[in-house]
Ligand code: ATP
């Protein structure tokens with residue numbers, strides 16, 4: 428099967444072509460991502476209206492580039508997959524409309540994909556993971572544990588009750604005057620810092636379950652910064668490094684402990700080959716990655732982290748999820764709707780307004 432995938436749920440416009448034959452490894456023939464960082468930079472965040480317009484302008488070109496780079500035409504494509512939510516509704520609509528146009532023009536089957544399913548199924552594309560596996564999705568907009576049993580069968584074991592860790596990294600960078608995106612700059616500063624100098628909280632560790640909270644951490648960091656500024660009028664290079672190291676260690680500790688608990692729930696299902704997989708931009712963080720890997724090993728589970736380009740938003744993961752759904756019998760029609768909210772553990776329910 429050859430699948431064309433489209434992604435436009437946030438600030439990256441993506442188109443990709445993948446190919447997969449039963450029993451063989453999947454091939455990513457192309458994976459085009461056009462970012463919009465420059466368009467939103469002046470506003471300090473993604474502006475939904477600007478994002479939607481940019482997606483509308485870039486989608487056609489991305490599709491053309493993806494087909495060209497893959498060396499295929501629409502005649503050799505079997506399925507068109509598109510992110511149908513959750514996300515910024517204008518962008519999702521742009522993608523769904525583009526996909527419907529392509530499907531109507533070619534007669535190819537259309538499959539609406541949950542963006543989170545795209546992230547959650549990526550380790551099957553990259554490492555051929557078998558169901559069930561445990562996934563920690565940890566990005567700028569999400570933080571949740573998913574027990575992945577099939578392309579339409581997910582259980583959410585817990586997640587953040589407020590900020591996502593990526594968002595906390597970004598806010599931390601902002602508070603310390605470091606460049607955006609915050610994750611990489613905070614990680615770079617933390618390399619020279621002492622993680623024990625500031626006693627940052629480890630929220631919700633005292634409570635059972637896999638839920639997490641990161642907004643208090645940001646407040647603690649703000650207080651520590653203001654105390655230093657009040658004391659000596661500013662931050663030294665070392666202060667900044669220690670604040671970053673302390674913050675990062677707190678995030679890593681919380682994620683590690685909650686992962687330990689989520690793994691215990693998952694291992695109850697007695698998977699033949701227990702695996703923990705991580706996805707999302709925060710999974711790029713070396714300290715966090717190492718902490719999670721060691722938690723997995725201690726629990727007797729393997730660890731899989733897809734390459735970063737496939738961990739952050741991209742269309743190859745949407746094409747792959749579309750392929751899995753299509754194989755499972757899912758096809759949508761022209762009534763496919765764009766959904767701003769769409770929890771994954773309800774994705775097995777029929778799509779609102781969809782033909783199936
Ligand atoms: P989503 O895809 O969930 O809607 P998003 O597009 O913001 O959200 P990603 O593109 O997966 O998410 O990841 C971006 C986030 O990852 C940013 O918040 C960024 O700061 C964070 N990030 C990137 N690299 C690192 C790193 N090395 N350490 C920590 N965080 C990082």
Ligand code: FE
Nearest residue numbers: 546566739740
């Ligand atoms: Fe995403």
